[in-house]
Amino acid sequence: MKIDITKKLAQLKNDGRKVLGCFPLYPPLELFYAMDLVPVVLWGLRGTATDTTESDRHLQNYTCSVARHLTEFALSNGSGLLDGLFMYNACDTLRNLPEIIEKEWEKIGQALPLIKVHIPMVLPAQTDATAYFKNEINHLIKDLEERFDVLFSKDKFVQAVKQIKYVRDLMARAENRVTDGHLSFLNFVDAIHECWFSTVEEQIRILESLIDELSDEPAFSADKDSRHGVILSGILPPPTSVIHAIESSGLRIVGNDIASLGRSYASMPETREDPAAYFLDFYYQHFPCPTLLYTGDRRTTSLLGLVDKTGAKGVIFVGEKFCEYEYFEFPHLVQQLKDKGIQTLEIEIAIEDDAQTSAHDSRVSAFSEILKNNF
Structure with missing residues (x-):
């Protein structure tokens, strides 16, 4: 980053x-x-x-x-x-x-x-x-x-809710530009990552600039319609080299089910003055994540819904090594996707993998060929 x-x-x-x-x-x-x-x-x-x-x-x-x-x-x-x-x-x-x-x-x-x-x-x-x-x-x-x-102030809380709502809306809009091929996923990830370490005012500036400065030219030389769409799912986005491998192999990232990305800005409760009521809605109606155990029954439905919405032909699971929550759910999700004719790839990212991703890159390339041959 x-x-x-x-x-x-x-x-x-x-x-x-x-x-x-x-x-x-x-x-x-x-x-x-x-x-x-x-x-x-x-x-x-x-x-x-x-x-x-x-x-x-x-x-x-x-x-x-x-x-x-x-x-x-x-x-x-x-x-x-x-x-x-x-x-x-x-x-x-x-x-x-x-x-x-x-x-x-x-x-x-x-x-x-x-x-x-x-x-x-x-x-x-x-x-x-x-x-x-x-x-x-x-x-x-x-x-x-x-x-x-x-001292807590209801007025300041409502103002903060509105600001965060706007930030999450900007994040979703930026993701849409990735989906339509005008923004590379890597640049998108870098911007969101910077937001997590910035004031809310600076987050708005970062995201508005990211969106406003985009041209009508596609981010890739090949037409987006010739690129098979894939969704990424996991806790964190993959390392930079793996993102490069995905985007250079002819694949197009059309959606993300990443905890630090899509799952973080997908949910936006109704504005309320009462923080307890607001966060009750925020947590218990949150976009499904395996770490929020009570959302488990909605995981398959939400991921299949994202596949349908984006028209993705494949899902790449970016597993965080030793994350037991992902270990438990990946096999079930993979089977559900395969039953729907959706191709899947599972890669596991370990702590030392930043500089050693060649094996992942090769598997991404092979996965791209599978999608090209099947669709």
Whole structure:
């Protein structure tokens, strides 16, 4: 990725902003902005350190790269760039990281706020956790007020909701330009990645510029109609070289079911003054993701719906190595797609794969040939 994350965070601090580092995947960004904080979502951190020496002292080598890079960043230089950390129970690995980070920060004399919220991973039709969830959000508001000496304002919350809604709409519009062949997926990914480490105002500027500066010329020499459309699915987008391999092999990325991309901006609840009611809708009506266990029954329907909407001929599953949530769901999704005549490719990205993707590139090329021969 092109941005210097450390430099971006340092600039926010120099500007006098309070920066809240948020564990992936779907933090309540609107609430943090309403409380005069700048939330940054801590994924896509591969380039912030040369290795994971500090992280590896605490985490097993069969931990996913998202957790290892996040921990390395937090222990190496994150404490000097952040004013606090927020996490929710996104997965078993991320759930256990705060204690490690907190203890290590204490050793070096850092006492940054560590803010937690628990989202009940239950099916609403079977167990009504509404009261518990709303209590969690209300407690979160009080915690933020006390730790950062701010007061919650309904007006500021509504304003933040409207801003985030506009940002998500811009992200969806930019994705549409990828689909129609006027924007490369790599440039799109770079822009979204920069947004996760920017203020909401800067996100709007980044995305508006990305869309407005596009020409009517296609991003690729070949006509888009001659390129078979594929959807990417996974937690993170694939490494740059794999994206290049996809786009240079004659394939066209027409949709994404990526947690850090499409799943993050696909859902936009109705504007409400009450944060508890708003986030109840946000989390429990969220675009399906395997980390939101109660959305599991909607995963197949949503992915097949995306295939139908985009006319994709294939789906490339970009697996995050050691992510058990993906391990459990990929076989079922692959079978459902094959039953519909949709070709699939599964690639697994490990922590060391940034510089060693030739095998993935070759498989992408072979997959492209399969699509050309079958359609």
